Amino acid sequence: MATEVTADQNPRVALVTGATGFVGSHLVRRLVRDGWKVHIISRHGSTVPGYPEFHDITNHVHDGSTEGMVSCVAQTKPDVVFHLASMIQAQHEPKDIEPMLRGNVLFASQLIEGMRVNGVTKLVNTGTFWQHYNNEEYNPVCLYAATKQAFESILEYYVQACGFKVITLMLFDTYGVDDHRQKLFNILKRAATTGETLNMSPGEQLIAPVYVDDVTETFVLAADRLMKNVSLAHERYAVSPMHPIRLRDLVGLYLDISGRQVAINWGARPYRDREVMTPWNKGVWIATWCPKIELEEGLRRVISEI
Numbered sequence: 001m002a003t004e005v006t007a008d009q010n011p012r013v014a015l016v017t018g019a020t021g022f023v024g025s026h027l028v029r030r031l032v033r034d035g036w037k038v039h040i041i042s043r044h045g046s047t048v049p050g051y052p053e054f055h056d057i058t059n060h061v062h063d064g065s066t067e068g069m070v071s072c073v074a075q076t077k078p079d080v081v082f083h084l085a086s087m088i089q090a091q092h093e094p095k096d097i098e099p100m101l102r103g104n105v106l107f108a109s110q111l112i113e114g115m116r117v118n119g120v121t122k123l124v125n126t127g128t129f130w131q132h133y134n135n136e137e138y139n140p141v142c143l144y145a146a147t148k149q150a151f152e153s154i155l156e157y158y159v160q161a162c163g164f165k166v167i168t169l170m171l172f173d174t175y176g177v178d179d180h181r182q183k184l185f186n187i188l189k190r191a192a193t194t195g196e197t198l199n200m201s202p203g204e205q206l207i208a209p210v211y212v213d214d215v216t217e218t219f220v221l222a223a224d225r226l227m228k229n230v231s232l233a234h235e236r237y238a239v240s241p242m243h244p245i246r247l248r249d250l251v252g253l254y255l256d257i258s259g260r261q262v263a264i265n266w267g268a269r270p271y272r273d274r275e276v277m278t279p280w281n282k283g284v285w286i287a288t289w290c291p292k293i294e295l296e297e298g299l300r301r302v303i304s305e306i
Helices: 022-033 052-056 066-076 094-117 143-162 184-194 212-227 247-258 295-304
Strands: 013-017 037-043 058-062 080-083 122-128 165-171 173-175 197-200 209-211 234-239 263-266
Touching (some): 013 022, 013 066, 022 037, 022 052, 022 212, 037 066, 058 066, 066 094, 080 094, 080 212, 122 143, 122 212, 143 234, 173 212, 184 197, 184 247, 209 212, 209 295, 212 234, 247 295
Parallel strands (some): 013 037, 080 122, 122 165, 165 234, 173 209
16 A cells, blocks of 8 residues: 655655566555655666656666765665665576676675665665575575575675664565566467467476565565664565465466466476475565465466556
Protein backbone atom coordinates (compact mmCIF):
# COMPACT_ATOMS: atom_id res chain seq x y z
CA MET A 1 0.00 0.00 0.00
CA ALA A 2 1.37 3.42 -0.95
CA THR A 3 2.47 5.77 1.79
CA GLU A 4 1.00 9.25 1.46
CA VAL A 5 3.38 12.18 1.82
CA THR A 6 1.80 15.48 2.88
CA ALA A 7 3.05 18.90 1.87
CA ASP A 8 4.73 19.55 5.22
CA GLN A 9 6.68 16.30 5.12
CA ASN A 10 10.06 15.92 3.51
CA PRO A 11 10.02 12.86 1.26
CA ARG A 12 12.34 10.06 2.15
CA VAL A 13 15.32 9.84 -0.19
CA ALA A 14 16.41 6.55 -1.75
CA LEU A 15 19.52 5.69 -3.72
CA VAL A 16 19.07 2.54 -5.82
CA THR A 17 21.63 0.48 -7.71
CA GLY A 18 20.49 -2.08 -10.26
CA ALA A 19 17.50 0.08 -11.15
CA THR A 20 17.62 -0.94 -14.81
CA GLY A 21 17.17 -4.62 -13.92
CA PHE A 22 13.94 -6.53 -13.44
CA VAL A 23 13.51 -6.31 -9.66
CA GLY A 24 15.28 -2.95 -9.43
CA SER A 25 12.98 -1.26 -11.94
CA HIS A 26 9.91 -2.55 -10.11
CA LEU A 27 11.35 -1.30 -6.82
CA VAL A 28 11.99 2.19 -8.22
CA ARG A 29 8.41 2.39 -9.48
CA ARG A 30 7.09 1.28 -6.09
CA LEU A 31 9.23 3.83 -4.22
CA VAL A 32 8.13 6.68 -6.48
CA ARG A 33 4.48 5.73 -6.03
CA ASP A 34 5.04 5.66 -2.27
CA GLY A 35 6.32 9.23 -2.32
CA TRP A 36 10.07 8.66 -2.06
CA LYS A 37 12.52 10.92 -3.86
CA VAL A 38 14.52 8.40 -5.85
CA HIS A 39 18.05 8.59 -7.22
CA ILE A 40 19.66 5.76 -9.15
CA ILE A 41 23.26 4.93 -9.99
CA SER A 42 23.85 3.47 -13.43
CA ARG A 43 26.86 2.54 -15.51
CA HIS A 44 27.87 4.08 -18.83
CA GLY A 45 25.81 2.46 -21.57
CA SER A 46 22.90 1.45 -19.33
CA THR A 47 19.45 2.19 -20.69
CA VAL A 48 17.09 3.76 -18.17
CA PRO A 49 13.61 2.18 -18.44
CA GLY A 50 10.89 4.29 -20.01
CA TYR A 51 8.26 3.71 -17.34
CA PRO A 52 6.46 6.93 -16.31
CA GLU A 53 7.79 6.70 -12.75
CA PHE A 54 11.33 7.00 -14.06
CA HIS A 55 10.55 10.53 -15.26
CA ASP A 56 10.64 11.55 -11.60
CA ILE A 57 14.01 10.02 -10.69
CA THR A 58 17.55 11.40 -10.92
CA ASN A 59 20.12 9.24 -12.69
CA HIS A 60 23.77 9.44 -11.61
CA VAL A 61 26.17 7.79 -14.05
CA HIS A 62 29.07 6.18 -12.21
CA ASP A 63 32.46 6.68 -13.88
CA GLY A 64 33.90 3.52 -12.35
CA SER A 65 36.08 5.21 -9.74
CA THR A 66 35.73 5.25 -5.98
CA GLU A 67 35.95 9.04 -6.03
CA GLY A 68 33.10 9.12 -8.53
CA MET A 69 31.00 6.94 -6.26
CA VAL A 70 31.71 9.19 -3.28
CA SER A 71 30.47 12.10 -5.39
CA CYS A 72 27.29 10.24 -6.41
CA VAL A 73 26.39 9.54 -2.79
CA ALA A 74 27.24 13.13 -1.78
CA GLN A 75 24.86 14.50 -4.41
CA THR A 76 21.96 12.31 -3.26
CA LYS A 77 22.29 12.32 0.56
CA PRO A 78 19.99 9.27 0.81
CA ASP A 79 18.15 8.09 3.88
CA VAL A 80 18.43 4.51 2.65
CA VAL A 81 20.55 2.86 -0.04
CA PHE A 82 19.08 -0.12 -1.91
CA HIS A 83 21.80 -2.24 -3.50
CA LEU A 84 20.47 -4.57 -6.21
CA ALA A 85 23.12 -4.27 -8.93
CA SER A 86 24.92 -7.50 -9.72
CA MET A 87 26.29 -9.64 -12.51
CA ILE A 88 24.56 -13.01 -12.36
CA GLN A 89 26.07 -16.09 -13.94
CA ALA A 90 24.88 -19.56 -13.01
CA GLN A 91 27.97 -21.05 -14.64
CA HIS A 92 30.97 -18.87 -15.39
CA GLU A 93 33.71 -18.92 -18.00
CA PRO A 94 37.20 -17.39 -17.69
CA LYS A 95 36.03 -14.23 -19.46
CA ASP A 96 33.44 -13.66 -16.72
CA ILE A 97 35.90 -13.39 -13.82
CA GLU A 98 36.87 -9.73 -14.14
CA PRO A 99 33.39 -8.30 -14.90
CA MET A 100 31.85 -10.39 -12.12
CA LEU A 101 34.39 -9.20 -9.56
CA ARG A 102 34.07 -5.60 -10.78
CA GLY A 103 30.28 -5.69 -10.57
CA ASN A 104 29.68 -7.76 -7.46
CA VAL A 105 32.67 -6.90 -5.28
CA LEU A 106 34.42 -3.73 -6.48
CA PHE A 107 31.34 -1.69 -7.39
CA ALA A 108 29.56 -2.78 -4.20
CA SER A 109 32.61 -1.91 -2.08
CA GLN A 110 32.87 1.49 -3.72
CA LEU A 111 29.21 2.05 -2.89
CA ILE A 112 29.58 1.41 0.83
CA GLU A 113 32.79 3.44 0.95
CA GLY A 114 30.87 6.30 -0.64
CA MET A 115 28.26 5.85 2.07
CA ARG A 116 30.89 5.89 4.82
CA VAL A 117 32.52 9.08 3.58
CA ASN A 118 29.14 10.82 3.44
CA GLY A 119 27.83 9.56 6.76
CA VAL A 120 25.13 7.35 5.23
CA THR A 121 24.69 4.15 7.25
CA LYS A 122 21.42 2.46 6.23
CA LEU A 123 21.64 -0.20 3.52
CA VAL A 124 19.25 -2.77 2.09
CA ASN A 125 21.52 -5.34 0.45
CA THR A 126 20.59 -8.16 -1.92
CA GLY A 127 21.81 -11.71 -1.49
CA THR A 128 20.84 -15.03 -3.05
CA PHE A 129 19.67 -18.38 -1.75
CA TRP A 130 22.46 -19.81 -3.94
CA GLN A 131 24.80 -18.95 -1.05
CA HIS A 132 23.32 -21.98 0.74
CA TYR A 133 23.88 -25.07 -1.41
CA ASN A 134 22.71 -28.28 0.27
CA ASN A 135 20.94 -26.10 2.87
CA GLU A 136 24.27 -25.25 4.50
CA GLU A 137 25.09 -22.04 6.37
CA TYR A 138 27.49 -21.17 3.56
CA ASN A 139 28.20 -23.26 0.49
CA PRO A 140 28.09 -21.33 -2.79
CA VAL A 141 26.30 -22.94 -5.69
CA CYS A 142 28.42 -20.99 -8.16
CA LEU A 143 31.04 -18.25 -8.37
CA TYR A 144 28.31 -15.61 -8.51
CA ALA A 145 27.07 -16.75 -5.10
CA ALA A 146 30.65 -16.69 -3.80
CA THR A 147 31.03 -13.06 -4.89
CA LYS A 148 27.84 -12.15 -3.04
CA GLN A 149 29.25 -13.75 0.09
CA ALA A 150 32.59 -12.01 -0.45
CA PHE A 151 30.84 -8.64 -0.44
CA GLU A 152 28.99 -9.54 2.75
CA SER A 153 32.35 -10.25 4.37
CA ILE A 154 33.61 -6.82 3.30
CA LEU A 155 30.35 -5.28 4.45
CA GLU A 156 30.88 -6.75 7.91
CA TYR A 157 33.79 -4.38 8.47
CA TYR A 158 31.54 -1.38 7.81
CA VAL A 159 28.92 -2.82 10.16
CA GLN A 160 31.40 -3.39 12.98
CA ALA A 161 33.68 -0.38 12.53
CA CYS A 162 31.45 2.28 10.99
CA GLY A 163 28.05 1.72 12.57
CA PHE A 164 26.27 0.57 9.42
CA LYS A 165 22.77 -0.85 9.78
CA VAL A 166 22.17 -3.45 7.09
CA ILE A 167 19.37 -5.77 6.05
CA THR A 168 20.29 -8.39 3.45
CA LEU A 169 17.38 -9.91 1.53
CA MET A 170 18.11 -13.38 0.15
CA LEU A 171 16.22 -13.58 -3.13
CA PHE A 172 14.88 -16.82 -4.57
CA ASP A 173 13.33 -17.25 -8.05
CA THR A 174 11.76 -13.93 -9.02
CA TYR A 175 9.18 -13.56 -11.79
CA GLY A 176 6.43 -11.22 -12.95
CA VAL A 177 5.29 -8.85 -15.67
CA ASP A 178 7.81 -6.74 -17.61
CA ASP A 179 10.42 -9.48 -17.22
CA HIS A 180 12.64 -9.56 -20.30
CA ARG A 181 15.19 -12.00 -18.92
CA GLN A 182 15.72 -15.30 -20.72
CA LYS A 183 14.13 -17.29 -17.94
CA LEU A 184 11.65 -20.15 -17.87
CA PHE A 185 8.35 -18.44 -18.71
CA ASN A 186 9.78 -16.41 -21.58
CA ILE A 187 11.47 -19.54 -22.93
CA LEU A 188 8.16 -21.43 -22.81
CA LYS A 189 6.32 -18.55 -24.47
CA ARG A 190 8.86 -18.41 -27.28
CA ALA A 191 8.74 -22.18 -27.81
CA ALA A 192 4.94 -22.10 -27.96
CA THR A 193 5.18 -19.41 -30.64
CA THR A 194 7.95 -20.96 -32.74
CA GLY A 195 7.03 -24.61 -32.30
CA GLU A 196 10.55 -25.51 -31.25
CA THR A 197 11.18 -28.48 -29.01
CA LEU A 198 12.79 -27.74 -25.65
CA ASN A 199 15.45 -30.06 -24.32
CA MET A 200 15.28 -29.86 -20.55
CA SER A 201 16.68 -31.60 -17.50
CA PRO A 202 14.70 -34.43 -15.86
CA GLY A 203 12.76 -31.67 -14.07
CA GLU A 204 12.70 -33.08 -10.55
CA GLN A 205 14.35 -30.03 -8.95
CA LEU A 206 12.20 -27.79 -6.75
CA ILE A 207 11.72 -24.19 -7.90
CA ALA A 208 10.90 -21.35 -5.47
CA PRO A 209 9.08 -18.59 -7.43
CA VAL A 210 8.13 -15.30 -5.77
CA TYR A 211 6.11 -12.68 -7.67
CA VAL A 212 7.94 -9.39 -8.12
CA ASP A 213 5.38 -7.28 -6.22
CA ASP A 214 5.91 -9.48 -3.18
CA VAL A 215 9.66 -9.11 -3.63
CA THR A 216 9.57 -5.31 -3.74
CA GLU A 217 7.37 -5.30 -0.65
CA THR A 218 10.24 -6.85 1.32
CA PHE A 219 12.58 -4.04 0.27
CA VAL A 220 10.05 -1.44 1.44
CA LEU A 221 9.58 -3.23 4.76
CA ALA A 222 13.34 -3.48 5.21
CA ALA A 223 13.74 0.27 4.60
CA ASP A 224 10.98 1.04 7.10
CA ARG A 225 12.70 -1.14 9.66
CA LEU A 226 16.00 0.66 9.13
CA MET A 227 14.37 4.08 9.27
CA LYS A 228 12.71 3.19 12.58
CA ASN A 229 16.11 2.17 14.01
CA VAL A 230 14.76 -1.13 15.33
CA SER A 231 17.05 -3.39 13.30
CA LEU A 232 20.14 -5.09 14.60
CA ALA A 233 23.53 -4.37 13.04
CA HIS A 234 23.08 -6.84 10.15
CA GLU A 235 19.89 -8.82 9.65
CA ARG A 236 19.24 -11.39 6.93
CA TYR A 237 15.84 -12.45 5.65
CA ALA A 238 14.66 -14.95 3.04
CA VAL A 239 12.36 -13.79 0.24
CA SER A 240 10.93 -17.23 -0.41
CA PRO A 241 7.52 -18.68 -1.34
CA MET A 242 5.19 -20.63 0.91
CA HIS A 243 6.06 -23.84 -0.88
CA PRO A 244 8.50 -24.67 -3.69
CA ILE A 245 7.21 -26.55 -6.72
CA ARG A 246 8.79 -29.24 -8.88
CA LEU A 247 9.99 -27.89 -12.24
CA ARG A 248 7.87 -30.41 -14.17
CA ASP A 249 4.79 -29.30 -12.24
CA LEU A 250 5.58 -25.61 -12.71
CA VAL A 251 5.84 -26.07 -16.48
CA GLY A 252 2.60 -28.06 -16.49
CA LEU A 253 0.82 -25.36 -14.52
CA TYR A 254 2.03 -22.65 -16.90
CA LEU A 255 0.86 -24.63 -19.94
CA ASP A 256 -2.53 -25.41 -18.34
CA ILE A 257 -3.23 -21.77 -17.49
CA SER A 258 -1.96 -20.42 -20.81
CA GLY A 259 -3.56 -23.06 -23.02
CA ARG A 260 -0.30 -23.20 -24.95
CA GLN A 261 1.44 -26.32 -26.19
CA VAL A 262 5.18 -26.91 -26.01
CA ALA A 263 7.06 -30.06 -26.95
CA ILE A 264 9.52 -30.87 -24.17
CA ASN A 265 12.17 -33.57 -24.06
CA TRP A 266 12.48 -34.14 -20.33
CA GLY A 267 15.87 -35.56 -19.45
CA ALA A 268 17.47 -34.60 -22.76
CA ARG A 269 19.85 -32.33 -20.85
CA PRO A 270 21.70 -33.25 -17.67
CA TYR A 271 21.30 -31.29 -14.48
CA ARG A 272 23.80 -28.45 -14.13
CA ASP A 273 26.81 -28.94 -11.94
CA ARG A 274 25.68 -28.28 -8.36
CA GLU A 275 22.04 -28.12 -9.39
CA VAL A 276 19.87 -26.96 -6.49
CA MET A 277 17.41 -29.81 -6.08
CA THR A 278 15.87 -28.48 -2.85
CA PRO A 279 16.02 -24.73 -2.09
CA TRP A 280 17.44 -23.40 1.17
CA ASN A 281 14.73 -23.52 3.83
CA LYS A 282 16.46 -22.22 6.95
CA GLY A 283 15.83 -18.53 6.34
CA VAL A 284 13.14 -16.47 8.05
CA TRP A 285 10.83 -13.85 6.58
CA ILE A 286 11.04 -10.22 7.55
CA ALA A 287 8.42 -9.31 10.16
CA THR A 288 4.83 -8.90 8.89
CA TRP A 289 5.71 -10.17 5.37
CA CYS A 290 4.43 -13.21 3.59
CA PRO A 291 3.86 -13.80 -0.13
CA LYS A 292 0.42 -12.50 -1.07
CA ILE A 293 0.27 -13.36 -4.76
CA GLU A 294 -0.28 -17.07 -5.22
CA LEU A 295 1.52 -18.82 -8.03
CA GLU A 296 -1.58 -19.35 -10.17
CA GLU A 297 -2.48 -15.65 -9.97
CA GLY A 298 1.10 -14.61 -10.73
CA LEU A 299 1.19 -16.86 -13.78
CA ARG A 300 -2.12 -15.45 -15.03
CA ARG A 301 -0.66 -11.97 -14.83
CA VAL A 302 2.46 -13.02 -16.72
CA ILE A 303 0.50 -14.93 -19.36
CA SER A 304 -2.01 -12.11 -19.94
CA GLU A 305 0.76 -9.49 -20.29
CA ILE A 306 0.54 -7.58 -23.57
